[in-house]
Amino acid sequence: EAQVTQNPRYLITVTGKKLTVTCSQNMNHEYMSWYRQDPGLGLRQIYYSMNVEVTDKGDVPEGYKVSRKEKRNFPLILESPSPNQTSLYFCASSFNQGNHEQYFGPGTRLTVT
Amino acid sequence: TQLLEQSPQFLSIQEGENLTVYCNSSSVFSSLQWYRQEPGEGPVLLVTVVTGGEVKKLKRLTFQFGDARKDSSLHITAAQPGDTGLYLCAGADNYGQNFVFGPGTRLSVLP
Numbered sequence: 001e002a003q004v005t006q007n008p009r010y011l012i013t014v015t016g017k018k019l020t021v022t023c024s025q026n027m028n029h030e031y032m033s034w035y036r037q038d039p040g041l042g043l044r045q046i047y048y049s050m051n052v053e054v055t056d057k058g059d060v061p062e063g064y065k066v067s068r069k070e071k072r073n074f075p076l077i078l079e080s081p082s083p084n085q086t087s088l089y090f091c092a093s094s095f096n097q098g099n100h101e102q103y104f105g106p107g108t109r110l111t112v113t
Numbered sequence: 114t115q116l117l118e119q120s121p122q123f124l125s126i127q128e129g130e131n132l133t134v135y136c137n138s139s140s141v142f143s144s145l146q147w148y149r150q151e152p153g154e155g156p157v158l159l160v161t162v163v164t165g166g167e168v169k170k171l172k173r174l175t176f177q178f179g180d181a182r183k184d185s186s187l188h189i190t191a192a193q194p195g196d197t198g199l200y201l202c203a204g205a206d207n208y209g210q211n212f213v214f215g216p217g218t219r220l221s222v223l224p
Contacts, residue, residue: 004155033212043156043201043214050210058211090155097209100144104155 004105023091030096032074036087115140117215134218142204
């Protein structure tokens, strides 16, 4: 089944404790992206990657890092999480940057206390 | 910064009614997508519109892209309870790299 998977689905952590949210897609997509969704603000793009070893900042990249060492994986790293990073996070992928149809993962709900 | 606005923010209607939701911006987008999101799940793509003035139909859903590629509308005919959800529009920049999402229209269709 073609899909985007994220882990974990739920995470409660404390301020400053490094964490990684994994994202994997099995569709051989070149383009991958991370979003956060907050009430009243909609989905905001954090980082995106057009291909292996090519990443770029979205609209809200502060406090986040990403890497794209393999085509299928695009982990989101929070080196020192803060309470304002409490949010619902989505990973998405599309065939390439010319194809704008994104497939989303199920989401990761992160709470930072 | 490109921004997308959606209206109405909330909509509650009876089964069988028609409705239209709007997605507006002052910016031009190379394409615009509509997604539906249900609680606890990620957004699911409904349609992509690319050409100014384009109209696409998906069963009871009709999507239109404005002539200037700055706005779009989604019209649902004879709404059903299964149409309930959060409807999101998203615009792609000219390079297809950066995506902007509207805040969404939360639709509730009552039986």
